[in-house]
Amino acid sequence: MAVKIDEQQVRRVALLSRLELSDAEIVQFSTQLSAIVDYIEKLNELKTDHVAPLAHCLPVHNVLRQDIPRPSLTNDQALANAPERYDEYFKVPKILDDGSGA
Numbered sequence: 001m002a003v004k005i006d007e008q009q010v011r012r013v014a015l016l017s018r019l020e021l022s023d024a025e026i027v028q029f030s031t032q033l034s035a036i037v038d039y040i041e042k043l044n045e046l047k048t049d050h051v052a053p054l055a056h057c058l059p060v061h062n063v064l065r066q067d068i069p070r071p072s073l074t075n076d077q078a079l080a081n082a083p084e085r086y087d088e089y090f091k092v093p094k095i096l097d098d099g100s101g102a
Contacts, residue, residue, distance in 0.1 A: 005033040 010030045014021045021029070075088045084091040 005030050005037060 007026050007030045010021070010026050010033065014026070079085050079088070079090065082090050
């Protein structure tokens with residue numbers, strides 16, 4: 001026999017999750033949650049001994065390129081379009097004031 005989710009359990013979970021539920025909502029949720037548990041119990045009756053676990057129901061494959069090292073940009077190439085630079089670095093506006101505590 002399936003486990004029944006009663007109104008007391010729904011009230012307890014609502015209290016723990018800081019939800020204000022009306023009496024009608026508590027009755028509705030206890031019925032719905034019991035139905036979900038019943039469905040899971042029904043699924044547990046299936047024989048799945050020879051079924052491989054899967055992460056997705058479709059045959060999805062990663063389409064990643066090979067990780068091959070390539071030459072990277074030089075500092076001058078990277079900074080060519082920078083609005084401002086300081087020596088070999090990007091110069092950006094200050095975003096924290098001195099009293100920020102950061």
